[in-house]
Amino acid sequence: MRTMLLVSALALTAGSALAQSANPAVLTPERVFANPGLNGPVAQGVSLSPDGELVAFLRARQDDVSVLDLWAAPTGAGEPFKLIDARALVPDAGELSEAEKARRERMRISQRGVVEYSWDEQGRYILAPLEGDIFLASREGGAVRRLTETEADEIDAKVSPKGNYVSFVRDQDLFVVNLATGDETPLTTDGDALLTWATAEFIAQEEMDRDTGYWWSPDERFIALQRTDESSVDIVPRLDISGGGASVVEQRYPRAGRPNAVVELYVQDVAAARRVKVDLGDNTDIYLARVNWSQDGRTLYVQRQSRDQKRLDLLSVDPTTGASRVIASPTSRAWVELTDDFKPLKNGGFIWSDESTGWRHLYLYNAAGRKVRALTEGEWPVQTLDGVNEETGQVFFSAAMRDNVEAPLERRLFRVDLARRSRPVAVTETSGAFNLNNTATAYVTTYSDVDTPPQTALYRADGTFVRWIEENKLDETHPFWPYRERRMDPEFGTLESHGETLVWQMTKPYGFDPTKTYPVIMQVYGGPSGGGVRPSWQPATTQLLTEAGYIVFRLDNRGEGYRSAAFKQALHLKMGQPEIEDQVLGANYLRSLPYVDDARIAMMGWSYGGFMSLMALTEPEMGLAAAAVGAPPTEWSLYDTHYTERFMSTPQANAEGYAASDALPRLDNLTGRMLLMHGMADDNVILENSTRVIDALQAKSIPFELMLYPGQRHGVRGNERQLQQWRTYLDFFDRTIGSRAPGVSD
Secondary structure, eight states, rough: OOOEEOTTTTSSSOOOSSOOOOSSOOOOOOHSSSSSSSTTOOOOOEEEEEEESEEEEEEEEOTTTTTTEEEEEEEESSSSEEEEEEHHHOOSSSOOOHHHHHHHHHHHOEEEEBBOOOEEESSSSEEEETTTEEEETTTTTTEEEEOOOOOOOOEEEOOOOSSSSEEEEEEEEEEEEEETTTOEESSSOOOOOSSSSSSOOOOHHHHHOOOOOOOTTTSSEEEEEEEEEESSSOOOEEEEEETTTTEEEEEEOTTTTTTEEEEEEEEEEEETTEEEEOOSSOOEEEEEEEEEEEETOEEEEEEEEETTTEEEEEEEEOOTTEEEEEEEBBBBBOOOOOOOOOOEEEOOEEEEOOOOSSSEEEEOOOOOOOOEEEESOOSSSSEEEEEEEETTEEEEEEEOSSSSSSGGGOOEEEEEESSOOOOOSSSSSSOOEEEEESSSSEEEEEETTTTTEEEEEETTTTEEEEEEOOOOOOSTSSSSSSGGGGGOOOOOEEETTTTTEEEEEEEOOTTTOOOOOOOEEEEOOOSSOOOOEEEOOHHHHHHHHTTHHHTEEEETTTTBOOOOOOGGGGTTTTTTTTHHHHHHHHHHHHSSSTTTOOOEEEEEEEEEHHHHHHHHHHHHHTTEEEEEESSSSOOOSSHHHHHHHHOOTTTOOOOOHHTTTSSSGGGGGSSSSSEEEETTTTTTTHHHHHHHHHHHHTTTOOOOOEEEEEOSSSSSSHHHHHHHHHHHHHHHHHHHTSSSTTTTTO
């Protein structure tokens, strides 16, 4: 085993370099979950206008962080201004429909007000759905026009590419509004409870990162739209329990190994009012993964994924007839990862990524679908394709590319030449999230490090700073300023596991004394994701734990992070095994440190992190004293098809793997106390996952603690409930590994 400490300019192991005062303020749960938010004025959902002259973004209100307004900032001179004031337009937000609640849950939208918006391709309008209705903001003059005012929710609204129409889904049908005349026209009329048009199905929204079900062609002649028939999907009766009572929801939930919804794709000729069906093949048990138009609108590109997800076909479709042909087919022994790295070019070719070399890289294809050459290569992964400037022949992408351990932690912007082989050139030296305009002549980035809260700025494509969009400077005016001195910077390091390098981070309590011993809370997600170890501004809840005297530790196990295909696929067919092996490694490393109390190590996590916490608490080699288990999938055959089968195949084909990942047979091995939490209206990880554990523990007469949240879905929303949640966490850990734990003296 090798351990190496990583120290960089972004992650100093010493405390904050800011001046220290005699009595720095202690951060409390009551302040963390109050207004204004401690992160300061953070720009959310940032995007450049297509011409790069205006930046739009969402900002939480100072008086209520749960409500977002739409703001804009000129890329030249001038201050940011509020474009849409959510409360001014809709003072009394009503109850959202069940369909919209579910859609927002899939998109992880927890706030109200303006939660999403879109530009037209000309950059003349910004369209913003607001509390179920649609508003159109004109860039010139800033006038805001209300387009709908109905009882039903209008969802997934878009401005057509040339700005002549607005489209949206209402009551399972697709509508368009002619902006010149105001006429509203339904393009479909037979949508009902089981048959929906132009809406991404549950699986696409929850697991495929596809939130829409229709796509305009660039010339506005066509709309590609999906038709979803859920009649074949199993009904899973779900109790939706709130503080005012309970109702039974007959949820169509496609569990692993069971039937999916049948998804078809059509192309609507808007002017001719004619619709043709796209030929997706004879096998209907497939996934509609991605849909894109060529730049001239003459070709529709469709990515069709096989049910076992080991094959991804790229179809070239004639929109006038629906005829299709397969032009490329990446395959994998484990799974083919879906991305948004598809970019059609003017000459009919396109850029697309795959992991055929073991690392995700970008490739140039010709119009026939033949791979011409690699645009990127090496033992490092591309994270996203961010933009293409065909005038200058530059391709922009984000990647982790350094010859050191820092690589998995970062995300920098690079460029390569489109026309010839070239080495990537770094556009930025710092990590961030990047949003380029359509022509890739400018970008907006949001940056943070361990000492800097999220800052958003505009740059030219060559990396030249233009202006702040949201500087969010940590000074006397910042809401976090009173608490800065007790914030401890995380340390970073690595461990070796099965030939792979794992990265970790550790945050120590304020006033840390290496001659003393401390309890540790291991925070975990553990499942397939971008990873949780980041040299960035840390959540205020981390400081709540360090203020309570805990060391906070996080390890990205195999399966997490932007890494090689082999690193991610280590958990193939055996979820809950390699991840726990790596967390055991982390726990053993902690026990090797002289300042860690071996007997007081706990874990906490939500969703997959809840699964990991439960598996770790029942793993004797972990030796956990306690675990807070949030909304855990406890038996993978209860979870949905696309996610579960990607990693585990079906229960029928991988009975051994499913059995090994079932929490119930492990409950006799509990090594410490458990706090189990779950939302009582969770439509993602159904409450049954926790009730089966509750029933089994009671049948075994094993004590545990339980906190259920009426009306809450897969996350706990709102300051009041989150405050209660964190008070519960702190009380639980204090009694199990903290100052009130058995055998602990003051």
